[in-house]
Amino acid sequence: MARPTKGWIGKHDGVNIPPRVRLRVYDAHKGICYLCRLPIKPTETWQADHKVALINGGEHREANLAPVHGHCHVAKTAKDVAEKAKVAAIRKKHLGIVDAPKLRGAPFPKTRKAARREQHAATKLPLPPRKSPLFQPKEATNDAS
Template identity: 50%
Template structure:
């Protein structure tokens, strides 16, 4: 049983309070969860969501872990690429993704401009 209540953000953009950052850091013994390297004094580090919010994760203390900032940026870039692909596929399945103009041009359907 916890002696303190778990912090839960009111919105997905709420800043994590310093006391919660410290608790998360100590829970993981100051180890970057992406590189398994000890986070040393002076290292820049962030809190990362274990299960991404866009995948249904929550903005709460139990869904956060410490990561070195450089590794976090690399992971975030890869996540954004994956999220964009998932969004494209979902839109295509729902029929709301725009049709390719290149395919239409080859069939004589290209838009013409009146001059």
């Protein structure tokens, strides 16, 4: 029988979880995914997940680890990141910290047609008549005769 252990604690958050600790985490949860509660099959990839994510103040220690499927882990990580971003946004708003305004480049140059349309909208003058070969105003023909 294995002697009881106090539980592994990472010296810092970047330390890899040793294989013996991964095995203990797997065994402690009887090989069942912590998130979907389904057994982890030998062919499936699994990871030791931090129940409370490191970015949300969780500790890098054995007691905070649980086995999860690779695909379950991806979804949880996305949720953890979204939670962190929301908390940070709320705290920044509460403390009156404003993000620097985003620098914007010059807009794309306007086409001649768009520039003319914009100029017309500003002056509110009627547009000049179309120059169509099929349509000739009658006044022009009267002046000529």
